[in-house]
C-alpha cells in the first residue's frame with residue numbers, strides 16, 4: 283500500500299459522465315474561448331458567492347495580479363500580506379511594483395487579525411487576506427482596520443472555495459476577491475484557471491478589459507492588457523464541479539474530522555479549528571518537532587507527505603533583494619520548519635484513511 287498525497291483522477295471518476303458530456307458538448311460547439319460556458323460559469327460562481335460580478339481568468343496568480351492593477355496599486359504603495367502564504371500572493375504585489383509588508387500569523391496559520399495595526403503606514407493602500415489551508419481569516423478585526431484607515435481589501439481565496447466566516451463565505455468580503463482553479467484546489471479545474479469577484483461595476487469592466495488585451499470592442503485597445511482568459515472547456519468542467527462543491531467540501535471535512543478525532547500521538551500537533559469559521563480543509567496541516575524524521579518514517583511506511591510551504595516568501599531567493607534576514611518573522615519561520623501536510627483528497631477510500639491514521643499513531 284502506498285498512499286499518494288493526492289489522486290486527482292478519483293474526483294474525475296466521481297462525476298465522470300457529467301464531465302465528459304460537458305467537455306464533448308464544448309468541443310462540438312466550435313467555440314473555445316469567451317463563449318457561453320464562460321458566461322454560465324461567471325453567473326453561477328458569482329451567485330454562489332452572492333457577488334454582483336465575476337470574471338473568469340486563466341489562473342489564481344493572474345486574478346491577484348489583475349486585482350491590484352485594477353485597483354491602481356503600484357509603485358510606492360504598500361500592501362499588508364501574511365508572511366505565511368504561498369509565493370503567488372506576494373508575486374501579485376511585486377509584479378505591480380508595489381511593496382509587500384509581511385505580517386505574522388496567528389495559531390490558525392492565517393494573518394494575525396488582532397495585530398494588523400502595527401503594519402499600517404502612510405503608504406499602506408491595501409490588505410491582502412489569504413484564507414490559508416481552507417480556513418477563513420478572522421475577518422471582523424481586518425474589516426475594522428480597513429474601514430478605519432480607508433484601505434482596500436483584497437481576498438486570496440485560492441484555498442477556500444466555500445469556506446465560511448460567521449455565516450458568510452470567503453470571497454464575499456473583499457473589494458475584489460480572487461480565486462484559483464488549479465487542479466488540486468477544492469474547486470479545481472482540469473488545467474489552469476482563476477476568477478475574481480466584486481460588487482463594483484467599474485472594477486469588473488476594467489478586469490474584463492485587462493484579461494483580453496485591454497479591449498472592450500474588437501481591435502480597440504483602451505489600456506495595455508494581457509491574455510488572461512478562462513477557456514470554454516475549463517469553464518464547462520468548472521460548472522459541473524461547482525454544482526457538487528458542497529458535497530466535495532463535506533467529504534473533505536469528514537476525512538478531516540476522522541483525523542482530528544482518531545490521530546492520537548504526543549509527537550503530533552493537530553490543526554486547530556477557529557470558532558466562527560467553517561473550515562473546508564483544502565490541506566490538512568499538522569506540526570511536529572522532528573519533521574524530516576517524521577516524513578522519512580511516513581514515506582518508508584507508504585504515506586506521502588508535503589510541506590506547504592518550506593521556504594516563506596520573504597526568504598525566497600527571488601526576494602533576496604529585499605534584504606529581509608532570517609529571524610525577522612520568527613512565528614512564520616518556525617511554522618515553515620515544523621508543518622507537514624498529510625493526504626486528504628476527494629475520493630479517498632476508508633481503507634486509505636484508516637491506513638494514514640494507523641501509521642501516524644505508530645510514529646515514535
Ligand SMILES: *Cc1c(COP(=O)(O)O)cnc(C)c1O
Nearest residue numbers: 341342343368370371440462464
Ligand atoms: C494556488 C494559490 C495561488 C495561485 O494560483 P494559481 O492558479 O496556481 O496561479 C495563489 N494563492 C494561494 C494561497 C494559492 O494556494
